[in-house]
Amino acid sequence: MHLTSVVSAKGLGLTFKTGDGDVVALSDVNLDINRGEFVSFIGPSGCGKTTFLRVIADLEQPTSGTITVNGTSPADARVNRSYGYVFQAPALLPWRTIDRNVALPLEIMGYSDSAARVKKALELVNLTGFEKKFPWQLSGGMQQRASIARALAFDADLLLMDEPFGALDEIVRDHLNSELLKLWAATGKTIAFVTHSIPEAVYLSTKIVVMSPRPGRVTDVIDSPLPRGERPLEIRETPEFLALAARVRDGLRAGHSYEE
Amino acid sequence: MSRLQRILAVAAALVSALTLLLGLAGGISVPLVIFGVAGLLTVARFFTPVSLWIDGAVAAFGAWALLDGLELFDVEPLWFWLALVACWLFAWLFVERLARAIRAKAMPDALGIVIPVVFGLSLLFAWEVVTRGANVPQVLLPAPSMIWERLTASVPTLTADFVQTFKAVLAGFALGCSAGFVVAILVDRSPFLKRGLLPIGNFVSALPIIGIAPIMVMWFGFDWPSKAAVVVAMTFFPMLVNTVAGLNASSSIERDLMRTYAASYWETLFKLRLPAAAPFIFNALKINSTLALIGAIVAEFFGTPIVGMGFRISTEVGKLNIDLVWAEIAVAAVAGSAFYGVIALIERAVTFWHPSIRGGRT
Amino acid sequence: MRGLLEGKTVPVLIVLLAIVLFWYVMAAVMNAPWQTTLNTRAGLTDVPLFEFVAQTYAQDKPVLPAPHQVIGAIWNGLFGAAITAPRSLAFHASITLGATLLGFALGTALGVLLAVIIVHNNASDRSLMPWIIASQTVPILAIAPMVVVGLGAVGVTGLLPKALISMYLSFFPVVVGMVKGLRTPEPIQLDLMRTYNASPLQVFMKLRWPASVPILFASMKVGIAISLIGAVVGELSNSAGGGLGVRLLTGSYNGQTIQIWAALFIAAALAAILVMLVGWGERLANRRMGVRA
Numbered sequence: 039m040h041l042t043s044v045v046s047a048k049g050l051g052l053t054f055k056t057g058d059g060d061v062v063a064l065s066d067v068n069l070d071i072n073r074g075e076f077v078s079f080i081g082p083s084g085c086g087k088t089t090f091l092r093v094i095a096d097l098e099q100p101t102s103g104t105i106t107v108n109g110t111s112p113a114d115a116r117v118n119r120s121y122g123y124v125f126q127a128p129a130l131l132p133w134r135t136i137d138r139n140v141a142l143p144l145e146i147m148g149y150s151d152s153a154a155r156v157k158k159a160l161e162l163v164n165l166t167g168f169e170k171k172f173p174w175q176l177s178g179g180m181q182q183r184a185s186i187a188r189a190l191a192f193d194a195d196l197l198l199m200d201e202p203f204g205a206l207d208e209i210v211r212d213h214l215n216s217e218l219l220k221l222w223a224a225t226g227k228t229i230a231f232v233t234h235s236i237p238e239a240v241y242l243s244t245k246i247v248v249m250s251p252r253p254g255r256v257t258d259v260i261d262s263p264l265p266r267g268e269r270p271l272e273i274r275e276t277p278e279f280l281a282l283a284a285r286v287r288d289g290l291r292a293g294h295s296y297e298e
Numbered sequence: 299m300s301r302l303q304r305i306l307a308v309a310a311a312l313v314s315a316l317t318l319l320l321g322l323a324g325g326i327s328v329p330l331v332i333f334g335v336a337g338l339l340t341v342a343r344f345f346t347p348v349s350l351w352i353d354g355a356v357a358a359f360g361a362w363a364l365l366d367g368l369e370l371f372d373v374e375p376l377w378f379w380l381a382l383v384a385c386w387l388f389a390w391l392f393v394e395r396l397a398r399a400i401r402a403k404a405m406p407d408a409l410g411i412v413i414p415v416v417f418g419l420s421l422l423f424a425w426e427v428v429t430r431g432a433n434v435p436q437v438l439l440p441a442p443s444m445i446w447e448r449l450t451a452s453v454p455t456l457t458a459d460f461v462q463t464f465k466a467v468l469a470g471f472a473l474g475c476s477a478g479f480v481v482a483i484l485v486d487r488s489p490f491l492k493r494g495l496l497p498i499g500n501f502v503s504a505l506p507i508i509g510i511a512p513i514m515v516m517w518f519g520f521d522w523p524s525k526a527a528v529v530v531a532m533t534f535f536p537m538l539v540n541t542v543a544g545l546n547a548s549s550s551i552e553r554d555l556m557r558t559y560a561a562s563y564w565e566t567l568f569k570l571r572l573p574a575a576a577p578f579i580f581n582a583l584k585i586n587s588t589l590a591l592i593g594a595i596v597a598e599f600f601g602t603p604i605v606g607m608g609f610r611i612s613t614e615v616g617k618l619n620i621d622l623v624w625a626e627i628a629v630a631a632v633a634g635s636a637f638y639g640v641i642a643l644i645e646r647a648v649t650f651w652h653p654s655i656r657g658g659r660t
Numbered sequence: 661m662r663g664l665l666e667g668k669t670v671p672v673l674i675v676l677l678a679i680v681l682f683w684y685v686m687a688a689v690m691n692a693p694w695q696t697t698l699n700t701r702a703g704l705t706d707v708p709l710f711e712f713v714a715q716t717y718a719q720d721k722p723v724l725p726a727p728h729q730v731i732g733a734i735w736n737g738l739f740g741a742a743i744t745a746p747r748s749l750a751f752h753a754s755i756t757l758g759a760t761l762l763g764f765a766l767g768t769a770l771g772v773l774l775a776v777i778i779v780h781n782n783a784s785d786r787s788l789m790p791w792i793i794a795s796q797t798v799p800i801l802a803i804a805p806m807v808v809v810g811l812g813a814v815g816v817t818g819l820l821p822k823a824l825i826s827m828y829l830s831f832f833p834v835v836v837g838m839v840k841g842l843r844t845p846e847p848i849q850l851d852l853m854r855t856y857n858a859s860p861l862q863v864f865m866k867l868r869w870p871a872s873v874p875i876l877f878a879s880m881k882v883g884i885a886i887s888l889i890g891a892v893v894g895e896l897s898n899s900a901g902g903g904l905g906v907r908l909l910t911g912s913y914n915g916q917t918i919q920i921w922a923a924l925f926i927a928a929a930l931a932a933i934l935v936m937l938v939g940w941g942e943r944l945a946n947r948r949m950g951v952r953a
Contacts, residue, residue, distance in 0.1 A: 097554055116560050123558040129551045132651040133573050142569065146559045172651060302781075390783075397783035410786060417787035437813040494671030498679075504885040504935050505928040506892050508801075512912030512920050516723065517690075592799040599805070599896050600912050608802065615805040615897065618813065623806050631798040638797040 044196055044228045045071040045094055049103035052089055052254075062253035063089040064100070069247065069256060071230060073195070076222055078239035079232045079247045080286060081293070086254025087232045087247075091198050094230065095123050107196070119147055121196035122189030126204055128181035130173040130188075136160070137169035140188045147192055159187040162221055179210040186218075190225065197229045203238070215241055216271055223267075236290075237274055240264075240282050248286055250293020258289035299343075303394055310387035311341045313380050320377035327370055329363035330381055337384050350395035353388050354416075360385035361423050374431040382427055389420045440621040449625040455610070456629050462606040464633070466522040466594040470529020475586055477530065478537025479579070485538075486545050487563075496542060503535035511597040520601055525608075528597040533586040540582035544575025577652050580645040587637045591630065683727055684717075690724040691716035725918045733922035746902070749926050755903040757930060759819050759891035763826020764884050770827060771834025771879070778835075779842040779868070780860060792835055800829055801890070805897035818901060822894035829890040830883035837879030841872025873949060877942035884934045892927060904930075 050067040053060050064086040071077050079087035092098040093105060096112035107115035115121065122143075130139045137156050144152040160166050163183040173181055182202055189197060203211045215238060222229055233239050239246050244266060248258040264278060273279055299307070314337025321330060336356050342348055364381055371378070393413050399405040422442055428434065429441040436444070449456070485491045511528050518524035548571050556566045598608025607626050614622045649655055695716045699707055707715070717726040725733075737749030744751060774792075778785045804825050811821040845867050853863045895905025904927045911919035 095558055097557060116558065119560055121558070123555065125551050125555065127551055129549075129555050131552070131570065131573070133576075133649075143559045146556075146561045146565055146569070174651070174653075174656065393787055394781075394783040397786055401782055413783065413786040414788075414790040418791060435814060438810045490671055491675075493668050494675035497668065497672050498675060501932065504881075505931050506885075506889045506924075508889060509892065509908055509924040509927055512908055513917070513924075515912065516915075516917065588797055588799070592801045595799050595802045596804075596893055596896075599893075600909070611802055612805050612897070615809045618809070620806060620810060627798070627802055627806075630802055634797040634799055635794060 042073045043070045043106075044073050045069070045105070045107055045230070047090075047103065047105040050090075050093065050100050050105050051102035052086075052093060052098060052100045053102075064093070065253035065255045067103070067256055069259070071228060071245075073228055074226060075245055076229045076231065076243045077245045077247060078243040079230070079249060080234060080236065080239040081249035081290065082234060082251060084251035084254065085249040085293075086251070087249050088200055089254065090249075091200055091230060091232050094196075095121060095198055119143075119192065120194055121198050122192065122194045124182075124186055124189050124197070124199040124202045126201045128173065128178075128185040130181055130184060132173050135170050135172055136165065136176070136184050139173065139184060140191050143188060143192050149192060152191075155191045156187075159191040160184075162190055162224065163187045164217065177210075179206050179214060182206065183214070183217075186221075190221070190227075195227055197227045199229065199231045201232050201234065204233075211238070212271055216269075218242065219269055236283050236286050240279060240286060241269065241271075241274060246282075246286055248289035248293070250290065252294075255293075257293040258285075260285060260289070300394075300398070303391060303398075306387055306391040306394065307340065307343060310384055310391060311338055313384040313387060314338045314340075317377045317380040317384055320375075320380065324375050324377060325370070326377060327363070327367040329359075330367050330378075333360040333363045333381065333385070337388065340388075350392055350399065353395065354392040357385055357388035357392055357420075360388060361420075364427050365423075368427065368430050373433070378431065382424070382431075386420065386424065389416060393417065437618045437620050440624060444621050445624040445628065448621040449628060452622060452625060456625060458605050459607045459610045459626065460629055460633065462522060462602075463525070463591075463594050463598065463608065466525035466529055466597070467590045467637075469522075470526035470594065471533055471586060471590040473526070474530040474533030474590075475537045475583060478534045478582070479541050481534075482538050482541035482545065483567075485542060492542070496539075499535055499538050503539060507532050507535075508593060508596050511600045514597065515601045520603055522602075522606075525594045525597040525602070525606075529590045529593040532589045532593040536585050536589065537579075537582045540578045540585075541575060544578030545571050547578060548574040576649045577645075577654070580641065580649060583641050584638055584645070587641055588634060591634045591637065595630065680727055683724075687722070687724045687726045688713045688716045691719055691722045694723065695719065721915050721917055723917065725921050729918050730921045730925060733918045734925055737922055737926070749904075749907070749922060752902055752904050752907050752923070753926050753930060755901070756888070756891050756895065756905065756927070759822035759894065759903070760826055760884070760887045760930075760934070762819060762823035763890060764830050764880075764887040766823060766827040767830030767883060767887065768834050768880060771831040771883075772838055772876070774831070774835050775838030775842055776864070778839055780864075789839070792832065796832060801825075801893050803828075804890070804893045808894055808897040812898065817898070821898075822891045822901075822903075825894045826887035826890035830887045833879045833882040833886070834876070837875045838872055841875035842868045844871045844875070870949065873945050874942070877938060877945060881935050881938045881942070884938055885931050888927065888931050888934065 047067050047069045050064055050069075051062070052064040053062050063084075067086075067090065069090075079090065081087050089098060093100050094107055094112055096116040105112060108118075108120050110118070130136075131142065134142070137160070140156045140159050141152050144155060149155060156169075157166075160169065163186050165180065165183055165187060168176065168180065168184075173184070176184065182205075186199075186202065189199075203214050206214070219242060231239075231242060240262070244262050246258075246260045246262060247256055248260070249255065250257045260282070262282060264273065264282065314334050318326075318331065318334035318338060321334060326334075333356070336359065340348060340352065340356065360381065364378070364385060367378065367381075368374075393416055396405065396409065397413060400407060400410055425439075426442050429439055430443075481495075485495055508528065510531055511524075514524040514527040514531075518527050552570055552574075553566070556570055561569070595608040595611070598606045599612045602609045607630055610626050611623050614620075614626075646655055692712075695712065698719075699705070699712075699715070716722070717729065722729070734749065737747070739750075741748035741751075743754075774788065778788055807825055808821045811817070811824075842864075849867060850863070853867060858866070891903065892905040892908070895901060895903035896909050899906050899909060904923050907923035908920055908927075911917070911923060
């Protein structure tokens, strides 16, 4: 099978200069994300997973090593609007209705068929009927779905998601996890997903990248043996799932993630 | 009944009784007798529930009786003032009970507007009674009725003054706010200017800018342009400081979002930062509406052709025509409130999404 | 060098320098017409530019005094005359300062008192707050002459009328700020006090008052600057009383522009010093109460 690399990092490093001295957020990261994959990044705070995502998005600049996105630099990829970014908070503009919020990137990027795209995006996240509502009229889970719809509305093959479900309760989270998988199957995008929940990482991904802090680095890259097709929520009680989760946990422990 | 209500109720009944006693010996008018009796009878509340509207009615009747009884004596006797105190106590009791009832959901929320209205009317009424009853020198504080008489008799003068002053207010407001806004955008584009100009701007906004009025008169002449210049100087800095604060209000997440769309500076400005800055900008506009009026009026103290609100106030003060001065101030108050109100209404429409407009108390 | 430019002081200094240079240029430009008239009257023709510009900076009643003229007048006014002499700017400044401080103290006390009542009694809240907010839209400074003259007619002159005006002006930011401040404790903190069966006074002393100290200082900074303005405007109506406002007024009547600018600068400096003093108090209070800087 011919794997095209969407993101390719070699020896990537990022050191922040702060008032209290240098903070090594990323150190010697070598990683490939291939087309169509669902890659989760898991680790405790300070392990660099969000930083890595932001480097892909050209929201941070690395201080050493190289990284290419779609074959070009992250800056070019950003200018070419090659990815959609979903933040930890919905970041919806409160003075726009949901449909106008989803249309925001389309306005900026100059798409002409914006109405059709908005409709399709909202269908994908099951928010049809809420077009004319304002963000504050929606629950947290629905706002985050709108934020995902916004990232899906324009043509970008790469979806970068930074702990999008972190602020939601577990029941809503389970529901959104299975929705996300269905969405991924329907659109065929490449997804890079940051989380600090082991079950979430194992449930969603085809590949799991375990990271550890001080300095931020990759401790393990696990290819998931779980089936790529339909994954009902019940899969989380199967032995294969639990074994995978244990392997992730071992990786975290090896990187001293459980120590202060 | 709360402790406060109990105290008020006892005091009100007692003072009514006292009024009655002293008054019957000293030539009290019939309406005031009725008031005294009614007030005394309210002690019944300690044995059977008495509606709060009764307290309100007693207070209102007492107010009318007092106004009616003003002409009885040249120097009002003690019981007259006791009646005033009793009337005030009843009004206070009424308002206190109404507030509690609304809080306990025994009365609809909409009735809440009654409370400040009653308070305002009570103040007005007490003003009238005290100034006329105690023969307060008109030069110190005229009675509201006198002010009203003067107001209705001086409409042409008041209108001419209003027009003259408002030319300066509106022109200065428009110019000052636009200038502040434009400079804020310039400062936003240049981090160097932000570090250099903003501290100076913050500093200057605390200074008594109104002091430049005589200088403006010297530069721009006696007529309204010099007053407009003062207004420009006064409204510029609040607008600048607030707009800059507003432009910084959009959080980093939203700005990162715009970055991921590779949006240009101007796209980010118009689609994100300016709408997010709207609450701050309107805050400045509201502050400036008051400052503009004050600036124009006080600037006229320093010299103006023979028309204008500030001019009228300073000259009539010199002639000790205080009632005309109050009439001018009443007009200024109404105009100022209307100006502020219009801006507040526009704010409601534009920043409908902001939590303070949506749900919380303003 | 780059480090210096990235700080705050150098950009501010550069902007200030630019303003001063601009001022000098404008002074020459605006005083030029009168200077030309003067020179023609004196029969002077073909005055070289350098000398002409120097002349514009030395006029008696210039349209725009040059910075050094203003500084000179300030110096003379502060140090060149005995502190009790009518010419002394220090004398006038002290008069204005007295009214400002008294008015500010009264206004702050009144504001805090009203705020405490409003926060603890719902009926007072509903009666007073709408009127307090409405009073903001009334041009209060317009009442100043009336207060001064009216009280003067019944024998109350001097410091008190001006202090009353300042009080009226400064109580508003304090009331609004304190009401917000006394209400900052979250429901969860008030519940905690309830579990201790704390009395309203204890809740006030231990929770509400400490929570409102930062806002109190912020309001006082606004209040003291406004108090000064009130005192100055109050002085406009009573030229016998002295004070910086009187200097502004007499300067304006006599066309003494340098006097006007000097008085204005002293008033500005006074405002700046007072606000800075309140700011120091604020920093002290914040540090003692562990507020994050």
